[in-house]
Amino acid sequence: MGRIEQKSEGTDFLKSLGFPTLDVHDTFSHFDFTLPGRRVLLIGPMGSGKTEFAARVWRDAAIAQKKGEKVRRQTSSAEVDRRKVFFIRSEIDGARFTEYPEDALCYRSGYVSCGQNIARIRDSFGLEQVLADNPTVGTFIIDEASFFDERLAYVVRNHSYERGVMFIFPTLILNFRRDLFNSTARLMLDIATDVIPLTAYCEHSDCINDAFYTYRYYQVEGKECPALYFDPLIIVGGDSHKDSTLEPNYAARCDEHHYLPGKEYTFFHLKPLGEMAARGEEKPLLAELASLKNDIERSMLYQNFCERYRGKRDEEIFFNALKPQNIAEKALVFLFCEQNLVPEELLLRLVSQLDLDTAYLSKVLSDNKRPVSFAQPFLF
Structure with missing residues (x-):
């Protein structure tokens, strides 16, 4: 597990100037390119400034590259110079920041231009190719590393051990469910040498706590x-x-205003229905999906909400979770993609029987790396 960066130099410096006893926060220091092989996780919720922190590293590197030979030796391992920075994004993240140039390391309030030192990759094999094509680059910023396959963690570890390359990961470690994002996120925590946690203001209109x-x-x-x-x-x-x-x-x-309805239903009802279907008892799952699609008040989900949230604080906002469309499709995606309880043949059959939204399913299954073709009609 990585360490959290903390600095005490600021406290010592202020004491030397004669400041009275007061709360002194960690120094907001320039980035350190001298240590080889660091694997730095920048973690926090959306909007906490992870990518903006990465942009600051890029700007620090530009300043450090203007230094002389003595500094070059301090920041280099053989041909690798950690002042040379390369930015990497996932191919599936192309819908974000479309208003910015193609070479932009962009964040919510601006961007820096990366020139030729930027790439979009699909997976860890793409990362290996970028590493091979840029043998003197010593720092790679990999945005949203949790979007990639688990193998990426070992590619990173090997290059940091063997060549002294540094990797920086502005990434979500927790998903919207407050669980570890996936197995890649777990491996990133395992290999990290440094962890820098960032927070944001809670975006609830009545709250200013850390989120x-x-x-x-x-x-x-x-x-x-x-x-x-x-x-x-x-x-x-x-x-x-x-x-x-x-x-x-x-x-x-923040914790108080992060609403997450349906977790109890998922494990009390939805997953057991998937397990029954995996054993050949498909009718109960079919009936629940039909209710979710056509008459949600007849569903186990609605009954669970009544038991769990009726008459409780924030009842209205919890019941609002039933307003969005395609709840049946989402339940089926969960059982197919994440729980592996519904085989593809059964997925296609249920989609056909219930006349589910195949355009939505195609996109979401592709986004979650379990693409399925609905082009051909299913034959009963």
Whole structure:
């Protein structure tokens, strides 16, 4: 597990100037390019400034490159110079920041131009190619590393051990469910040498506490509708705010205002129905999906909400989670993609029997790296 960077030099410096006893915060220092092989996690919710921190590293590197030979020796390992920085994004993240130039390392309030030192990759094999094509680059910023396959963690570790390359990861470690994002995120924590946690203000209108979590919600008819726990893990979209029943919005939220309805239902009802279907008992799952699609008040989900939230604080916002469309499709995606309980043949059959939204399913399954073709009609 990595360490959290903390500095005491600022306290000592202020004491030497005769400042009285007071709360002295950690020094906001320029980035250190001298240590070889660092693997730095920048973690925090959406909007906490992870990519902006990475842009600051880029600007520090530009200043450090103007230094002389003595500094070059301090920041280099053989042909690798850690003052040379390269920025990498995932191919599936192309919908964000479309208003910026192609070579931009962009964040919510601006960008820096990377010139030729930028690439979009699909997976860890793409990272290996970028590393091979840029043998003298010593620092790689990999945005949203949790979007990539687990193998990436070992590619990173080997290059940092063997060549002294430094890697910086502005990434979500927790998903909107407040779980570790995925197995890649878990491995990133395992290999990290440094962890720099960032927070944001809670974006609830009545709160200014620190937010550690990313909250997903839909905006339907002006109502905030929290995403259900079994909402698809990855939904690729832009950063603009959307009034949509299918495209979510994100906000940084504190513990009190991070609403996550449907978790109990997922494990009390939905997953057991998937397990029954995997054993050949498909009718109960079919009946629940039919209710979710056509008459949600007859569903186990609605009954669970009544038991769990009726008459409780924030009842309205929890019940708003039932307003977005395609709840049946989302439940099926969860069982197919994440739980591996529904085989593809059964998925296709259920989609056909229930006349589910194949355009939505195609996009979400592709985003979650489990593409399925619905082009051919399913034969019973």
